[in-house]
Amino acid sequence: MAILIHNSLTKKKEELVPLDGKTVRMYSCGVTVYDKCHIGHARSLYIFDVVRRYLKYRGYDIRFVRNITDVDDKIINKAKELNKSFDDVVRENIKAYERDLKNLGIRKADREPRATKYIPKIIAFVEALIKKGFAYEVDGDVYYSVRKFKNYGRLSGQSIDQMIEAARIEQDPKKRDPLDFALWKKAKEGEKCWPSPWGKGRPGWHIECSCMSMNELKSETIDIHAGGRDLIFPHHENEIAQSEALTGKPFARHWIHHGLLTINGQKMSKSLGNFITLDEVFERYSSDILKLFFLQSHYASPVDFSWEKMEEVKKAYGRVSILMKKLDKINKATGGMGSDWSLKRKTEFESAMDDDFNTPKALSVIYDMVNDCNKFMNSDTEGKQFLLRRAMDFIREVSDIFGINFLKESEISVEEEKLLMERIKARENKDFKKSDELRDALKTKGIIVEDTKEGQVWRRA
Ligand SMILES: [Zn+2]
Incomplete structure (x- = not known):
């Protein structure tokens, strides 16, 4: 069956037909x-990780690139605010980001390019746009001439004049038109910069x-472009x-955008004091619970986070987890005739996911399956164990797509997980005294920790 994706560009659900066979x-x-x-x-990173895993499950050769923006006005301002160097702010936050990805159990992208490693290629790109008449330089800054590009506004569905209104663009007397945007920014005294044909500066964000x-995907047209x-x-x-403007070809065939997250109905912001970091979530819940919380909404919908909802999700997780524990004990396939009982659920699951990655519907298939299994376990149907085994394999397959381990919670408490995470942090900070203390604390709880090339691993004593 075809995979349908809502395309923000055409505002329609469209079949995924990659440019190049099965390569996405x-x-x-x-x-x-x-x-x-x-x-x-976390939602953004996770949701697109699920899309990536699902497409792989569906047999596509997915090449996934997720960049890191390591040069931006926000970083410059932050460094000033904290009285730190630009490079320190970048280094510390990349380290924290990588730790968050690890704690979330989100795999690295195939390529994770950083903007600052791309400066010569970006300069060549900007030069080509100037040559083609789409960009102009004014005193060390280079701007894109928006009105030269006739399809501008197609994605956001606004007219140029509406966009000027909506964006309330700050007045910059150097621009020829208020809607023009910076491709290259002249450096102010002391700012991070690189040499260019227009003097010292840095690239704009876009x-x-x-x-x-x-460059990373080696194609002028890509299949899916994702973002918030x-x-x-x-x-x-x-x-x-x-x-x-540069290639004369369509840039991305599908534009996929996730909805935004609010906290108790309010936009998350530091000034409102409702800014929740991942560390705060992990103090109370495992990453699996957070992931399950995200899956309960369609990726394109807005999501409202609250601790009460997390408690509900924890119960739902528990229901699946308890079943999986029971199934895990019925670990011997006993042969017998199979039926299409679990296959039917599998088909339902796939058609939900094929339809624009409808995770809430896909989850309800899993929850129904859990109910089926619970009833089934108490019956004396012939070949029961074989069927339950198949059900377990199916839930495991789904767990892999969602990156959720339903057997984990039964093995480890939130408290124990917290100690394990603290130990990872301590080792990253080369605080070996603390990491040894944490190892001992875990040992008293019956958890043996070992350090391997791949990082910390643990097992029950
Ligand atoms: Zn971007």
Whole structure:
């Protein structure tokens, strides 16, 4: 069956037909490393990881690129605010980001390019746009001439004049038109900068994604471009304008955007004091519970986070987990005739996911299956063990797509998991005294920790 994806560009559900057979080239806008990740970032990272895993499960050869924005005004401002060097802010936050990904159990992308490693290619890109008449330089800054690009506004569905209104763009007397945006920014005294044909400066934010996606995926047209809804305008609109002006080809065939996350109905912001970091979530819940919470909403919908909802999700997790524990004990396939009992659920699961990655519907199939199994266990149907075994294999397969381990919670408490995470942190900070103390604390709880090349592993004593 075909996989349907809602395309933000055409505003329609469209069949995924990759440009190149079964190869899917996917790019997702990653984090800007000026601060720690909050749960909104976690949703973005996780949801597209599920898309990637599901497409792989469906037999696609997915090439997934997720960038790191390591040069930006926000980083410059943060460094000033904290009285730290630009490089320190970047280094610390990349380290924290990598730790968060690990704690979330989200795999690395196939390529994770950083903007600052792309400066020569970005400069060549900007030069080509100037040559083609789509960009102009004014005193060390280079701007994109928005009105030269006739499809501008197609993605966000606005007219140019509406966009000027909506964006309330700050007045910059150097621009020829208020809607023009910076491709290259002249450096102020003491700012991080690189030499260029226009003097010392740094790239604007939008150009890096155009440049890195086409280069890393080795194609002028990519299959899927992903990001948050808040990136549609101006970021993605500008990416299209830059890329298509350069190549004359469509930039991305599918644009996929996730909805935004609120906290108790309010936008998350530091000034409102409702900013929740991942560390705070992990103090109370495991990453599996957080993932299950995200799956309960469709990726394109907004999500409202609350601790009460997390408690509900924990119960749902528990129901599946208890069943899996029971099934785990029935570990001997006994032969017997199979039926299409678990296959039917599998088909239901796949059609939910094929239809624009409908995870809430897919989850309800799993929950129904758990109920089936519980009833089935108490019956004396012939070949019962064989069927339950198949059910377990199916839930395991699904767990792999969702990156959730339903057997984990039964093996480890939140408290124990917290100690394990603290130990990873301590080792990263080369605090070996603390890491040894934590090893002892875990040992008294019956958990043996070992350090391997792949990192910390643990087992029950
Ligand atoms: Zn981007």
